[in-house]
Amino acid sequence: MSGVFELPSLHLGTSFDRPARRHELPVYLDQDVPGAVALIDGAVRAPHRLARVVRPSGMLGLSLVRPAGPITVHLDIRIDGLSNEMWHDNMLGSRAKMARSDDKDREVPLPDVSGRHRLLRFTAQGRTIAGAALGLRRYDGEATVEQVSFQVTPDELGDDGMLMIGMESSRADEQEWPTGAAMPDGVVGIAVVRAHLRLGSEPIAPRVAVGRHDDQGALVLGQSGILVVNPGMPDTGTEIEVGVRGVGGDRLRGRRARVKHPGRAVRELAQDRVVDKSHGIGIAVRTLDGADVPGADVDGARLRLPAGTGPVMVRLTKQSPSGEPALVDWSVRSRALP
Amino acid sequence: MRELTDFRPFLRTASTFWRHNVLPESERIILVEAMSQDLRVTLRNLTVANALRRMEPARVIVYSGADEDWNQIVWTYFNLEEISQMATAYGAETVFDVHALVDARVAGTAEPLEVAGVDLGGDLPDSGISAESFEEIVYATACRMALVARLDDSPELQAKKAHVAARSAEFAKIYDALLANNDVVALITSHVDYNNFGLGVEAALRHDVPVLFPQSTGGLKVYGLFPEKLPAGAPIRAGLTSQLGEFFDKHLWPNRELLHRSSELTQWRAKATLGRPSWWRAGADFSSVELQTPADRAAVRVPAGRRVGLDPSKPTVAVFNHAVSDALGTNWEVFADLGDWIEQTAAWAAEHDEVNWMFLDHPHQHMYDATGFFDGVAARYTDQPHMKFMRSLDLSKNYLTALTDLVLTVRGSVSSEYPALGIPALQCGWSEWSACGFTTVAGSVEEYFTELQRHVDGLLAGEELITPEQVERARLWMWFYRCASDVPSGLVQQWPVGEGDELFEILAVNMLHVESDGEPAFAAVHRMWRRREAFLSRFDWEVPPELLAMQLGVVAS
Numbered sequence: 054m055s056g057v058f059e060l061p062s063l064h065l066g067t068s069f070d071r072p073a074r075r076h077e078l079p080v081y082l083d084q085d086v087p088g089a090v091a092l093i094d095g096a097v098r099a100p101h102r103l104a105r106v107v108r109p110s111g112m113l114g115l116s117l118v119r120p121a122g123p124i125t126v127h128l129d130i131r132i133d134g135l136s137n138e139m140w141h142d143n144m145l146g147s148r149a150k151m152a153r154s155d156d157k158d159r160e161v162p163l164p165d166v167s168g169r170h171r172l173l174r175f176t177a178q179g180r181t182i183a184g185a186a187l188g189l190r191r192y193d194g195e196a197t198v199e200q201v202s203f204q205v206t207p208d209e210l211g212d213d214g215m216l217m218i219g220m221e222s223s224r225a226d227e228q229e230w231p232t233g234a235a236m237p238d239g240v241v242g243i244a245v246v247r248a249h250l251r252l253g254s255e256p257i258a259p260r261v262a263v264g265r266h267d268d269q270g271a272l273v274l275g276q277s278g279i280l281v282v283n284p285g286m287p288d289t290g291t292e293i294e295v296g297v298r299g300v301g302g303d304r305l306r307g308r309r310a311r312v313k314h315p316g317r318a319v320r321e322l323a324q325d326r327v328v329d330k331s332h333g334i335g336i337a338v339r340t341l342d343g344a345d346v347p348g349a350d351v352d353g354a355r356l357r358l359p360a361g362t363g364p365v366m367v368r369l370t371k372q373s374p375s376g377e378p379a380l381v382d383w384s385v386r387s388r389a390l391p
Numbered sequence: 392m393r394e395l396t397d398f399r400p401f402l403r404t405a406s407t408f409w410r411h412n413v414l415p416e417s418e419r420i421i422l423v424e425a426m427s428q429d430l431r432v433t434l435r436n437l438t439v440a441n442a443l444r445r446m447e448p449a450r451v452i453v454y455s456g457a458d459e460d461w462n463q464i465v466w467t468y469f470n471l472e473e474i475s476q477m478a479t480a481y482g483a484e485t486v487f488d489v490h491a492l493v494d495a496r497v498a499g500t501a502e503p504l505e506v507a508g509v510d511l512g513g514d515l516p517d518s519g520i521s522a523e524s525f526e527e528i529v530y531a532t533a534c535r536m537a538l539v540a541r542l543d544d545s546p547e548l549q550a551k552k553a554h555v556a557a558r559s560a561e562f563a564k565i566y567d568a569l570l571a572n573n574d575v576v577a578l579i580t581s582h583v584d585y586n587n588f589g590l591g592v593e594a595a596l597r598h599d600v601p602v603l604f605p606q607s608t609g610g611l612k613v614y615g616l617f618p619e620k621l622p623a624g625a626p627i628r629a630g631l632t633s634q635l636g637e638f639f640d641k642h643l644w645p646n647r648e649l650l651h652r653s654s655e656l657t658q659w660r661a662k663a664t665l666g667r668p669s670w671w672r673a674g675a676d677f678s679s680v681e682l683q684t685p686a687d688r689a690a691v692r693v694p695a696g697r698r699v700g701l702d703p704s705k706p707t708v709a710v711f712n713h714a715v716s717d718a719l720g721t722n723w724e725v726f727a728d729l730g731d732w733i734e735q736t737a738a739w740a741a742e743h744d745e746v747n748w749m750f751l752d753h754p755h756q757h758m759y760d761a762t763g764f765f766d767g768v769a770a771r772y773t774d775q776p777h778m779k780f781m782r783s784l785d786l787s788k789n790y791l792t793a794l795t796d797l798v799l800t801v802r803g804s805v806s807s808e809y810p811a812l813g814i815p816a817l818q819c820g821w822s823e824w825s826a827c828g829f830t831t832v833a834g835s836v837e838e839y840f841t842e843l844q845r846h847v848d849g850l851l852a853g854e855e856l857i858t859p860e861q862v863e864r865a866r867l868w869m870w871f872y873r874c875a876s877d878v879p880s881g882l883v884q885q886w887p888v889g890e891g892d893e894l895f896e897i898l899a900v901n902m903l904h905v906e907s908d909g910e911p912a913f914a915a916v917h918r919m920w921r922r923r924e925a926f927l928s929r930f931d932w933e934v935p936p937e938l939l940a941m942q943l944g945v946v947a948s
Contacts, residue, residue, distance in 0.1 A: 058692075
C-alpha cells in the first residue's frame with residue numbers, strides 16, 4: 054500500500070498460519086461463509102452473526118480479490134438484547150472493577166444507561182463513511198437493524214485487496230447537547246449481521262440511520278431527538294424533512310403497534326392529533342466530531358446539506374406554543390438533492 | 392474474591408498425601424514465604440518445598456502475613472488463617488506472621504516467639520547485610536509503597552522511607568537470625584523484591600542458601616538462585632540472566648532444527664493469546680495479533696495511524712513505559728530509575744521528529760503510581776505533534792503491531808514479543824532473555840542514545856535492524872518460556888484454573904487417585920536441585936538429541 058512505511062525485517066507469519074481467503078465479488082459474507090473475516094480486532098467472529106464488537110472500537114478486515122473498479126458495500130448492523138447485555142457486562146463491569154482497584158473499599162455505583170442511544174461511526178480504510186444513532190429500548194422488539202452503505206475505490210483497497218471496516222463510538226453529542234447524550238462506548242455489543250459487496254458504483258441514497266423506519270420515513274424518539282444522516286453520492290446534496298409524529302414516550306410504533314389491540318392504534322392516533330405539528334421545531338446539526346457543518350441550511354422543518362457533506366448528526370427539538378420544551382417523536386424523510 | 396467450600400476436605404487429603412510423599416523431618420529447615428493472598432502462589436511455594444523434601448529431609452518453616460501498606464495497595468482479601476491451614480496441611484512445622492512480628496518489634500512490644508529454635512521476639516543481632524544493599528531495598532520498597540517513581544525530599548516521602556527502613560531493619564534481623572541459627576536447605580519465595588521478600592532472599596544468598604523462586608503464572612515455573620553461580624556484587628536477577636543466556640546458546644540454539652516446529656506453533660498460539668497470555672494484556676479480542684503479512688500490517692497501519700494521529704508513512708518508535716515503582720534495582724539498568732529512562736527518552740524524542748513516537752503507559756500503572764508521572768511527562772510535549780502519549784490498552788495488539796517499528800524498553804516483555812514478529816527492540820536493562828541474542832542491550836546511557844540514533848537512522852534508511860536469526864531466537868525463547876520452563880503438574884494445575892473450589896477438587900483428585908512417582912513437579916525439581924540449574928524444566932537437557940526428541944514427543948515421522 055502506498056504511503057505506508059514498510060519494515061523490512063517484518064516476520065509476522067508462522068508456519069501454522071492459514072492464508073486469508075480472498076473473496077470474489079459479488080459476495081454476501083455472513084457467519085456461514087468460511088473465512089469470511091480475514092482480520093478482526095476488538096470484535097469476535099460470532100456464532101450467529103458475521104461479527105460482534107466487544108471493545109470500544111472494532112475492526113473487520115475483509116480480504117477481496119482486487120476489483121477492477123469501485124465497489125459498493127452494504128453492511129447490516131443490528132442491536133439486540135445481547136448487545137445491551139454485553140455492553141452492560143463488559144463496560145459497566147470492567148469500569149466498576151477498575152474503580153474498585155483504585156480504591157478497594159469504595160463500591161462505585163454506575164448508572165444503567167443501556168436504554169440510551171448509541172452514536173456510532175463507521176470507517177473504511179480509516180475514512181469515515183457512515184454513522185448511526187441506534188438503540189434498543191424496552192418496546193423496540195427483539196432488535197433494531199440498520200443498513201450502512203458506502204463505496205470504495207480500488208486505489209483505497211490496495212494490491213492486497215484488504216477492506217478494513219472500522220466501528221467506533223462517538224460521544225460528540227455530549228459536547229454539543231449534553232442532555233440525553235449517547236451512551237459511552239456504544240459500539241460494544243453491536244452485531245454486524247452480514248456484508249454485501251458488489252462491483253460497481255450503484256447509486257446510494259441518503260439515509261437517516263436510526264434503526265427504525267416505516268412508511269413515514271425514519272422514526273426518531275423524542276428522548277434524544279438525535280439522528281444521523283448518511284450522505285448519498287458524493288456529488289449530490291441531501292435534504293431531510295422532519296415531522297412531528299406524536300407525543301413522545303415508550304408506546305409501540307410501526308407495524309407492531311397496528312397488530313396489537315386495535316384500540317391502541319386509535320388512541321395513539323388521537324394523541325397525535327392533539328400535538329401541534331408546526332410550531333417551535335428546532336434543527337441543529339454537527340459532524341460526528343461535534344464540529345460545525347459548513348453549508349448546512351436549516352429552513353423550518355427542513356435541513357439541506359451540500360454535496361460531499363456527511364455523515365452528520367442532527368438534533369431535533371420541539372417547543373410548545375407557550376415556549377416550553379415538548380417531548381415528541383419524529384418522522385424524518387430524506388432525499389438526494391439534484 | 393474467591394469463596395471456598397471444599398477447602399477443609401482438601402486439607403485433610405493434602406495432609407495425608409504429603410505425609411507419605413516426603414522424607415521424615417530432620418534438624419534442617421526449609422524457609423517458605425507465604426505472603427501472597429492468592430493461594431495459587433502459596434501452593435506453588437509449598438509444593439516446591441515438599442518436592443525438595445523428597446531429597447532433603449527438613450522441617451518447613453513458613454513466614455506469612457501482610458502489613459498495612461500491602462493491604463492498601465495490593466491485597467484485597469488476604470487471609471492468614473487459610474494460608475496457615477494450607478501450610479500446616481503441607482507439613483509446615485511453624486507458620487508465623489512475620490509482618491505482625493516486625494510491627495511489634497518496631498513498636499517495642501514484641502513478645503517471645505520461638506521459631507526454628509530462635510526467639511524472634513527477643514533481642515536479635517543486627518543483620519550482616521551491607522549498608523548499600525539495605526539502602527537499595529529500602530529505597531525500592533518505599534517507592535513501591537508510596538506509589539512513586541522516585542523519592543524526593545518531601546516530608547511525606549521521607550517519613551514513608553523512614554517507616555520502611557525501620558521495618559526493614561527488623562525484617563533483616565529476623566531473616567538473618569533464622570538463617571544464622573539453622574541449617575537451612577533452601578528458601579522458597581514467590582518474589583525476590585522489596586523488604587518483606589527481598590531481605591529474606593538477600594540473607595539466604597549471603598548465607599550460601601539457595602533460593603527457589605516459583606513464578607505466579609503457567610503451571611509450575613521456578614527459577615533457581617544458587618549462590619555459587621551468582622556473580623558477586625550483582626543485582627539479584629543478574630545471575631539468572633547470564634545463566635539463561637548460556638543455557639540458550641548451549642541447548643536451545645544447537646537444537647533449533649528439532650525445535651523449529653514447536654517454536655513456530657508456540658508463536659502462532661502466542662499471537663492468538665493462547666497458552667500463557669501476555670502478562671498484562673488479557674482478552675483475545677484485544678490482544679491477539681491477527682496480522683500475517685506485511686500487506687495485512689499496511690492495511691491496519693492506515694486506520695491505526697489515523698486513530699493515534701501519526702503519519703503512517705513515517706517509522707514509529709514505541710516506548711513502553713514501565714510500572715514506574717515496580718521492583719526497582721533488581722537487575723542491571725543503565726538509567727537511575729525507570730522514570731529517568733522515560734523522561735530522558737522523551738526529551739530525546741522531542742528533538743527527533745524525523746520519526747513518530749508513541750509513548751505507551753503501562754496497563755496497570757494505577758497500581759504503581761499515584762502521582763500521574765506519565766501524564767506529567769506527556770504534558771511537557773503537548774506541542775510536539777510527532778509524539779503521542781496514551782495508555783497501551785488504548786490500542787489493540789493489532790494496532791500496536793501495525794504501528795510499531797522499533798520497541799524501546801528497559802526490561803519489559805515487549806522486547807521478547809516484538810522481535811518474534813521481526814520488530815527490533817532496544818533494551819537499556821537486563822531481563823530474563825536479554826542475553827539470548829535477539830535484542831540490542833545498551834550498557835550505558837551514552838550507549839543507549841548511540842544505539843537509539845543508529846536504530847532511527849536504520850529505520851529511515853530501510854535497513855534490517857533485526858536478522859532472521861534473531862527472529863528465530865526470539866521464537867525459541869518464546870517456546871522455552873511457555874513450554875520448556877513450564878512444568879505441567881497435577882499438584883499445582885495451570886494458573887487459569889483459578890484458586891477456587893475447582894482447583895482444590897482437581898488437586899484432591901490427583902492426590903487421591905494418581906500415584907506420585909514420576910509426577911512432573913517432583914522429577915523437575917529433582918533435576919534442577921541436583922544439577923543446580925537456573926530454572927525448572929519440563930525436559931532433561933543433558934541427553935543426546937534423539938532422546939530429547941523422544942522427551943518432546945516431537946511431531947516427526
